[in-house]
Amino acid sequence: MKTMPNQNSTRRMIQRWFPNFPNDRLVEIHSDTTDFFRLNYDDVVVLGERAYFIRQNAKEGRFGLDDEEKFWVKRAFDLEDGSRKIIKLVFHERFKTLIGDIEFECFRSPRKEARILELAGDHKNFMHGYAITDEKGNIVRVLDFIYGKPLSIMVQDIRLDHETYFHRMFPAILERYIECIQGIRFLHEHEENHGDIRRDHIIIDRESGHYRWIDFDFNYRQRESIFSYDLFGLGNILMFLVGKGDVLLSNLSREKHPALHRIRADDANIVFRRRVANLRKIYPYIPESLNRILLHFSKGANWFYESADQFLEDLEGYRKSVGRNGSSFEGRDNETECETFEDMFEGKDRR
Amino acid sequence: MNETAHNNNKKFLVVVDASENSRRAVSHVSRMLGGLSGFYVIFLHVINPPEEDYFSCRSEQEEWMQQHRIEIDRFLKGYRQILIQEGFDPKALALKTTLRYRPSIVECILEERNRLGCGTVVVGRHDVSRSEEILFGSISSKIVSNAKHCTVWVVE
Numbered sequence: 446m447k448t449m450p451n452q453n454s455t456r457r458m459i460q461r462w463f464p465n466f467p468n469d470r471l472v473e474i475h476s477d478t479t480d481f482f483r484l485n486y487d488d489v490v491v492l493g494e495r496a497y498f499i500r501q502n503a504k505e506g507r508f509g510l511d512d513e514e515k516f517w518v519k520r521a522f523d524l525e526d527g528s529r530k531i532i533k534l535v536f537h538e539r540f541k542t543l544i545g546d547i548e549f550e551c552f553r554s555p556r557k558e559a560r561i562l563e564l565a566g567d568h569k570n571f572m573h574g575y576a577i578t579d580e581k582g583n584i585v586r587v588l589d590f591i592y593g594k595p596l597s598i599m600v601q602d603i604r605l606d607h608e609t610y611f612h613r614m615f616p617a618i619l620e621r622y623i624e625c626i627q628g629i630r631f632l633h634e635h636e637e638n639h640g641d642i643r644r645d646h647i648i649i650d651r652e653s654g655h656y657r658w659i660d661f662d663f664n665y666r667q668r669e670s671i672f673s674y675d676l677f678g679l680g681n682i683l684m685f686l687v688g689k690g691d692v693l694l695s696n697l698s699r700e701k702h703p704a705l706h707r708i709r710a711d712d713a714n715i716v717f718r719r720r721v722a723n724l725r726k727i728y729p730y731i732p733e734s735l736n737r738i739l740l741h742f743s744k745g746a747n748w749f750y751e752s753a754d755q756f757l758e759d760l761e762g763y764r765k766s767v768g769r770n771g772s773s774f775e776g777r778d779n780e781t782e783c784e785t786f787e788d789m790f791e792g793k794d795r796r
Numbered sequence: 797m798n799e800t801a802h803n804n805n806k807k808f809l810v811v812v813d814a815s816e817n818s819r820r821a822v823s824h825v826s827r828m829l830g831g832l833s834g835f836y837v838i839f840l841h842v843i844n845p846p847e848e849d850y851f852s853c854r855s856e857q858e859e860w861m862q863q864h865r866i867e868i869d870r871f872l873k874g875y876r877q878i879l880i881q882e883g884f885d886p887k888a889l890a891l892k893t894t895l896r897y898r899p900s901i902v903e904c905i906l907e908e909r910n911r912l913g914c915g916t917v918v919v920g921r922h923d924v925s926r927s928e929e930i931l932f933g934s935i936s937s938k939i940v941s942n943a944k945h946c947t948v949w950v951v952e
Contacts, residue, residue: 537852547928554849636899666846670933671899677931716927749930 449474450496455489458524459498476580481517481534489524490532492577492585497521497532520590529590530574533558533662535583545716554664555584557640561661562586564635570628572648572659591659593651596622596682597644601690607728610689616767618686621649621656623760626679628658630753633672640664642678644685676750677716680742683760684714684722687731687739692721702727711745718744734763807836809914811905811935814871817920821951822875825918830882838890838912839875841868842904845895868893902938909946918949 450458455474459466466487473488474496484490488499500520504512517536522529539552559576567573574588600618603610625647629639639646641663647656665674685691694713697705704727712723721727722743725736738759741750750756810825812818822839829835843864851857872891880886892912898904909917921936929937936950 537849539850544931545927547925547931549932552846552850554847556849557847664847664850666850667844668932669901669935669938673933674931715930746930 449476449491458496462522462527478534478579478583478585479581484519492579496524497530498524503531531588531590533586549665551663551665553662555662557664558586558662559584561637564637568628569655570625570657572657591648591650591657593649595645596647596649596656599649600686607689608730622686625656625658626753626757629675629679633753638671638675642675644682676756679756684739684742688724692724692727694719694721711743713744715742715744715746732767734766738763805915806834807914808916808918809909809912810837810839810918812839812841812875814867817922821918821920822878824951826879826882830884836888837879838892838914839872840908841893842901843893843895844901902935902942905939906943916947916949917943920951
């Protein structure tokens, strides 16, 4: 049987990284994570040979909603090397969700996330970490904290008009995003799916600049295709990146946009009917070859991508058609511009 | 058996589940082939179980599988009866179930068709929206696209 660290040695480990931790504080040491509500701030959880010092519960906010506290996800520090970790505990949750008006049943799958962590290893486009079972057999995932902001926030915070953004910044963003799609292709090649592809599930690693997928535990009852839902998510992100945000019919209407009268029902996103997919109607400088890709995610599409390979092939075709740096905007050095991304942000870091 | 022989034989693979669409497909087969001799029908059901951690414990998973097997048994027997009532020889009918063993259910179906040497695949079309078909895939559409060396009946 494994020996648990005692109070004194645990306190010494904590004080190595948190010198102000009081000498007289009794530390709660856990090795059973079944009841994740019992794991609190300043507690220690021991998993295998390593001890982790728990800080706050993680939070997640989306679409302007208040951050929701996730009690089964703990922010923590590895007491061995002082590194920041995210510790995800087992939470058996089953729920119905809506995508557009389509309802489907979802559940959290620690096993799936554990498999993908192992498969991804140190792949540059994924979060890293490992899975370990606690003394009760719960599959706990210990994730390396990624310093950086979500792709969604990065794009929203760019203070440029669309045309300038599209010519100066989008090519480099697309370059990085293509690497992310290649990452998803890698999963699919191994018969795994991400399951929750969203613009805020890509974190831009502040150190390396790589775009990295996070959160693989979302799962749903599979029907015929286990990859289509991922492909739909990839298409939505592309639409968001090309449009520098969602292009919503309600906004166009409010702005009395001159292109509004040209928008047809077929131009909308295939599921989210208020989002415009045919962005060339709004931004005519978007090349046809890129817009054609977006149209495969529109209501008028008569053909949908069946694999990440097909999607990548079309994106490669687009890149070739506009040149290596992906822009036909003359007299601008895209690569140089893209090194100064940070200067254009408003400095928010919600992660 | 070579591929041409597959294409022309009188062995039908009817892909079914508990849905009304499957029942329609079976009824269509019974109306089209009932009373004719020489036809052989295999009902195929691909079990698509949820992943292990859809369930909170092992016993819940076992219970799901047990219930599902009872359900399969019920509808397969019912479909068999429909064909017998239309004049099919019970000896010309077979039932087959298999667990989903590939990422795509259609791949399982087509592999089974090949293994069983059926010249025709029959499937009912589910009443799903275009968006839903794109998000989760459609068995009937994919069979139409991917089936080779056989005839496909899609019953609306």
